[in-house]
Amino acid sequence: MSFVEYLIRHGDDNLIVSHRLSEWVSRGPELEEDIALANLALDHLGQARALYGHAIEVEGLGRNEDELAMLRTEREYTNLLITEQPNRDFAQTMVRQMLFDAYQMSLWEGLSASTDSTLAGISAKALKESRYHFKHSSGWVIRLGDGTEESHRRSSEALIRMWRFVPEMFETDDTDRDMAQQGLGVEPSSFEAVWNERIATVLAAATLPKPVAVPGRTGGRTGFHTEHLGHILSELQWMQRAFPGARW
Amino acid sequence: MDAAGLSGREMVTETDVRDVLAQVVDPEIPILTIEDMGILRSIEVDGDAVSVDITPTYSGCPAMDLIKDQVRLALLAAGYSRVNVNLVYSPAWTTDWMSAAGKEKLASIGISPPDQSPVTCPQCASTTTRTISEFGSTACKALMVCGECGEPFSRFKAI
Numbered sequence: 001m002s003f004v005e006y007l008i009r010h011g012d013d014n015l016i017v018s019h020r021l022s023e024w025v026s027r028g029p030e031l032e033e034d035i036a037l038a039n040l041a042l043d044h045l046g047q048a049r050a051l052y053g054h055a056i057e058v059e060g061l062g063r064n065e066d067e068l069a070m071l072r073t074e075r076e077y078t079n080l081l082i083t084e085q086p087n088r089d090f091a092q093t094m095v096r097q098m099l100f101d102a103y104q105m106s107l108w109e110g111l112s113a114s115t116d117s118t119l120a121g122i123s124a125k126a127l128k129e130s131r132y133h134f135k136h137s138s139g140w141v142i143r144l145g146d147g148t149e150e151s152h153r154r155s156s157e158a159l160i161r162m163w164r165f166v167p168e169m170f171e172t173d174d175t176d177r178d179m180a181q182q183g184l185g186v187e188p189s190s191f192e193a194v195w196n197e198r199i200a201t202v203l204a205a206a207t208l209p210k211p212v213a214v215p216g217r218t219g220g221r222t223g224f225h226t227e228h229l230g231h232i233l234s235e236l237q238w239m240q241r242a243f244p245g246a247r248w
Numbered sequence: 249m250d251a252a253g254l255s256g257r258e259m260v261t262e263t264d265v266r267d268v269l270a271q272v273v274d275p276e277i278p279i280l281t282i283e284d285m286g287i288l289r290s291i292e293v294d295g296d297a298v299s300v301d302i303t304p305t306y307s308g309c310p311a312m313d314l315i316k317d318q319v320r321l322a323l324l325a326a327g328y329s330r331v332n333v334n335l336v337y338s339p340a341w342t343t344d345w346m347s348a349a350g351k352e353k354l355a356s357i358g359i360s361p362p363d364q365s366p367v368t369c370p371q372c373a374s375t376t377t378r379t380i381s382e383f384g385s386t387a388c389k390a391l392m393v394c395g396e397c398g399e400p401f402s403r404f405k406a407i
Contacts, residue, residue, distance in 0.1 A: 046306060
């Protein structure tokens with residue numbers, strides 16, 4: 001298991017969640033929110049590009065960002081399952097983002113101390129961004145949860161639907177352990193408690209009960225995905241598949 | 249000046265390069281040069297080779313590629329033939345690196361600069377302002393509104 005794979009998996013999280021957020025563009029509930037969602041998508045796309053770019057440099061095989069994004073199959077993508085879950089409605093999107101933003105805040109905090117100075121720099125920048133992301137998503141979850149009967153119902157149902165993708169975020173595999181031992185990365189299990197605290201505070205303010213623990217879905221890190229990733233990739237990749245090497 | 253003209257010079261210094269780069273502006277806030285923004289990190293001159301490090305403001309800043317090209321073009325146009333522009337991520341950019349001149353320029357075009365406290369309406373100077381959205385017209389700006397005159401305006405986010 002290599003550092004390259006480690007960089008790519010975190011790049012994949014960002015690319016896929018970016019794609020999901022970009023699906024909101026022109027459909028946001030209000031103009032300001034439409035712009036915010038596009039900004040968030042752009043931040044994640046930038047983070048993906050930085051991580052892919054670094055992976056390619058470390059790997060030294062002369063691959064490029066577009067090959068990673070446009071020409072890998074579903075089984076080669078190693079993003080967390082939560083990042084590929086559908087937007088459904090605004091409540092589900094915000095709940096998904098809040099759970100993932102809180103994860104990324106801790107991840108970037110840890111990776112800012114990586115012995116790899118480029119990864120540390122990318123993470124220090126991403127950390128500043130993810131604080132804004134979490135402020136945005138948790139703000140909405142509080143407003144929706146503690147809002148109308150309808151918004152409360154939708155956000156609590158979304159929370160229950162998303163909850164089965166939570167355990168996967170904190171699974172620590174051989175790659176994580178390897179990277180942590182070398183000082184390059186962090187073990188996600190090390191920040192589960194911090195995550196739980198952050199989420200508990202938001203849920204309390206949102207009057208949303210914390211869902212009961214359910215058996216988690218897992219597999220993203222080894223390329224086993226929910227049915228949604230294939231659909232994302234078909235949209236993301238069709239142009240390069242239909243017109244290989246097309247540039248503009 | 250062509251390349252031959254340049255090589256005829258005594259020696260290229262960092263200051264020469266910096267002077268050339270003073271014309272390169274942020275395409276989204278063209279009143280600011282890249283030096284004002286604090287994204288010009290370092291300049292190295294080795295004979296006729298120039299290497300410039302710039303750093304992105306936000307990971308997803310769509311202007312970064314254009315800025316990189318503009319730096320290269322400005323130096324090529326000034327006669328430097330071996331130009332290398334690197335994107336560096338470490339240390340991460342902060343609005344603390346924005347120059348005092350840059351902050352004044354922002355205020356002069358109605359954008360509240362990053363460390364302004366309290367945030368002041370650029371139209372009527374009222375301090376009764378509130379945030380409409382943390383994500384404004386570009387990644388680096390938030391959208392504000394004045395409670396007195398009702399005018400919306402942008403605030404450069406402090407990060």
